[in-house]
Amino acid sequence: MYNSIVLVKQVPDTANISGKVMKDDGTVNRAKLPAIFNHEDKVALEFALQMKDKFGGTVTAITMGPPRATDILRECLYMGADKVYCVSDRKFAGADTLATSYVLSEVVKKIGNYDFVFAGRQAIDGDTAQVGPQTAEKLGIPQITYAEEIISVENRKIKVKRKIDGGMEIVECQLPVLLTVLKGAAEPRPFKAKRIMAYKSAKSLLELEKMTEGNSLLYIDSLVHEYKARGLFIETLTTEDFEVDTERCGLKGSPTKVHKVESVVLAGGNHIKVEPTNEGINKLMDELIEDRIF
Amino acid sequence: MENNEVWVFVEQRSGKPADVSFELLSKGRKLADSMGGQLKAVVIGHEVKNIAIDSFKYGTDECYLIDHPELFYYRTIPYGRILNQLISKHTPRIVLFGATVTGRDLAPRVASSTRSGLTADCTDLKVSDVTYLGKNFKKLLLQIRPAFGGNIIATIITPDVHIQMATVREGVMQMHAVDNPKKPKITEILFTPEEIDNVLRVIEQHREESKVNLRAAPIIVSGGYGLGSKENFNLLFELAHIIGGEVAGSRAAVDAGFIGPERQVGQTGVTVRPKLYIAVGISGAIQHRAGMQEANKIIAINTDPEAPIFEISHYGIVGDAVDVIPKMVEAYKNKLK
Numbered sequence: 164m165y166n167s168i169v170l171v172k173q174v175p176d177t178a179n180i181s182g183k184v185m186k187d188d189g190t191v192n193r194a195k196l197p198a199i200f201n202h203e204d205k206v207a208l209e210f211a212l213q214m215k216d217k218f219g220g221t222v223t224a225i226t227m228g229p230p231r232a233t234d235i236l237r238e239c240l241y242m243g244a245d246k247v248y249c250v251s252d253r254k255f256a257g258a259d260t261l262a263t264s265y266v267l268s269e270v271v272k273k274i275g276n277y278d279f280v281f282a283g284r285q286a287i288d289g290d291t292a293q294v295g296p297q298t299a300e301k302l303g304i305p306q307i308t309y310a311e312e313i314i315s316v317e318n319r320k321i322k323v324k325r326k327i328d329g330g331m332e333i334v335e336c337q338l339p340v341l342l343t344v345l346k347g348a349a350e351p352r353p354f355k356a357k358r359i360m361a362y363k364s365a366k367s368l369l370e371l372e373k374m375t376e377g378n379s380l381l382y383i384d385s386l387v388h389e390y391k392a393r394g395l396f397i398e399t400l401t402t403e404d405f406e407v408d409t410e411r412c413g414l415k416g417s418p419t420k421v422h423k424v425e426s427v428v429l430a431g432g433n434h435i436k437v438e439p440t441n442e443g444i445n446k447l448m449d450e451l452i453e454d455r456i457f
Numbered sequence: 458m459e460n461n462e463v464w465v466f467v468e469q470r471s472g473k474p475a476d477v478s479f480e481l482l483s484k485g486r487k488l489a490d491s492m493g494g495q496l497k498a499v500v501i502g503h504e505v506k507n508i509a510i511d512s513f514k515y516g517t518d519e520c521y522l523i524d525h526p527e528l529f530y531y532r533t534i535p536y537g538r539i540l541n542q543l544i545s546k547h548t549p550r551i552v553l554f555g556a557t558v559t560g561r562d563l564a565p566r567v568a569s570s571t572r573s574g575l576t577a578d579c580t581d582l583k584v585s586d587v588t589y590l591g592k593n594f595k596k597l598l599l600q601i602r603p604a605f606g607g608n609i610i611a612t613i614i615t616p617d618v619h620i621q622m623a624t625v626r627e628g629v630m631q632m633h634a635v636d637n638p639k640k641p642k643i644t645e646i647l648f649t650p651e652e653i654d655n656v657l658r659v660i661e662q663h664r665e666e667s668k669v670n671l672r673a674a675p676i677i678v679s680g681g682y683g684l685g686s687k688e689n690f691n692l693l694f695e696l697a698h699i700i701g702g703e704v705a706g707s708r709a710a711v712d713a714g715f716i717g718p719e720r721q722v723g724q725t726g727v728t729v730r731p732k733l734y735i736a737v738g739i740s741g742a743i744q745h746r747a748g749m750q751e752a753n754k755i756i757a758i759n760t761d762p763e764a765p766i767f768e769i770s771h772y773g774i775v776g777d778a779v780d781v782i783p784k785m786v787e788a789y790k791n792k793l794k
Contacts (some may be wrong), residue, residue: 192571201532261574261575292561293565295565296563296565299566309562322660327559328475328664333660334660357679419600419620420614420615423612434767434772434773435772437774439777439781447756447772457792
């Protein structure tokens with residue numbers, strides 16, 4: 164039996180930007196970017212679920228982010244996660260990878276009793292690939308990044324094929340270990356219809372509070388009690404729910420700061436227009452030959 | 458003890474130095490000069506003294522060499538421990554790593570234990586005085602990188618923490634041998650294996666010399682998502698073949714499976730500086746441009762006359778690649794006659 168904790172992140176869909184993303188003042192209009200489940204984190208969840216299918220144990224997914232990140236936790240439940248936590252507090256906002264990994268590592272310690280921590284190699288909004296290794300360091304456990312395949316798990320040792328520069332290697336590692344996985348490593352399983360039916364109404368405290376707004380017949384305490392009893396309560400962890408040094412969280416705990424952002428303004432260079440005709444292209448070729456490009 | 462040292466982790470694979478490390482030494486030399494500090498190289502491995510010696514060609518003032526049979530393969534824990542100890546002892550101002558698989562495994566681990574700032578995949582690095590939140594900071598490292606899907610360029614700083622770390626992709630900085638290299642000053646550091654090092658063992662390792670060498674290609678024909686299909690990439694291979702070039706692609710084309718990741722040009726791929734870069738069906742997001750804008754000549758072919766790629770091009774063809782590329786092939790063949 165092996166227990167897994169999976170680190171997941173909700174990210175702006177930077178690949179499919181629509182509308183005007185930049186505001187006139189040069190800042191990013193996040194509201195214009197749809198929020199999605201970071202794909203490599205879904206692959207990480209798939210790895211954890213495969214561990215559970217094979218050896219038994221539990222799968223716990225955690226995300227740090229704003230309250231709306233509970234959306235991807237519901238998706239984790241649809242895929243098969245046993246337990247999910249939303250780590251959310253204003254004090255966590257503005258965190259760089261160092262501050263993020265600090266909070267995540269404290270949450271992992273609080274959950275405890277794990278053999279694997281899985282995460283995507285990187286998230287598409289920053290592409291840094293830093294949070295996995297930084298979390299492993301803070302947990303004091305080994306890491307296997309760029310994992311492509313789990314070859315075997317035996318006697319509390321895991322054998323993994325991982326990508327390296329210009330090739331691959333096979334490593335063997337004692338548990339517990341943190342793995343970051345590549346997108347092609349596994350196909351995330353589709354949501355199970357049964358689980359969607361079961362968990363589509365799973366809600367966090369904040370979402371339940373919203374339900375009580377404007378409905379005087381609903382009382383938050385009894386709602387929480389009811390959702391907990393039905394296994395539909397998504398727990399939110401704030402600075403009050405686990406041991407955390409707020410000096411090391413959020414913007415305050417982040418050594419890197421954004422000094423300046425510039426929208427990309429192109430120089431507007433004058434290029435030579437070439438007609439897409441035989442004549443136009445012939446002339447272009449002549450010029451390139453003359454410039455000794457060919 | 459605080460100082461203005463600039464360090465570069467010099468990566469090696471089976472005893473061969475990674476190009477990116479020497480590129481970083483060349484950049485590090487400039488940064489060290491503007492900081493008024495020394496440039497130090499850190500070489501870790503087994504039988505790698507020659508790499509330590511080579512590092513002086515690129516401007517190194519001093520090299521720390523840690524050579525031990527147990528360090529033949531890169532492993533996070535012992536390599537990380539060595540760097541943590543050295544960095545904690547000497548507190549360099551800047552530490553640079555290649556944004557390779559190894560660099561991206563090691564740098565965050567070291568940044569975490571030394572609680573340093575770390576910025577990934579920088580496309581430029583500069584030293585400058587900075588005013589941040591009303592406070593003045595002398596000689597900070599400006600870590601410049603595109604962010605948010607390339608809609609912005611962010612300048613990241615590490616104002617309140619002494620150690621500033623950054624990773625940079627291969628090819629982004631240029632390798633320059635210095636005119637008057639210093640006489641090698643190599644400080645060998647003793648490595649003591651610890652039991653914890655063996656929680657992870659490398660069982661086997663395979664590397665292949667990459668068959669594609671985009672950085673050496675004088676001409677690159679590069680396709681984007683706009684090409685629409687893997688089949689249409691065959692047109693690019695045909696053109697590249699007759700004009701003596703290589704085929705590359707944008708990240709979107711790689712993600713769509715039109716072309717392999719070893720051919721990706723851009724911030725998260727390879728940076729190239731060919732004589733001629735032909736961008737076909739590439740809109741020209743900043744991440745892509747970061748990898749090709751220093752090409753000598755750029756030809757953009759795109760159906761969308763508003764595509765940003767035209768702004769950095771020397772020649773622009775508004776048209777469909779399926780129509781334009783065969784015409785280029787034809788025209789070139791005629792010139793050969």
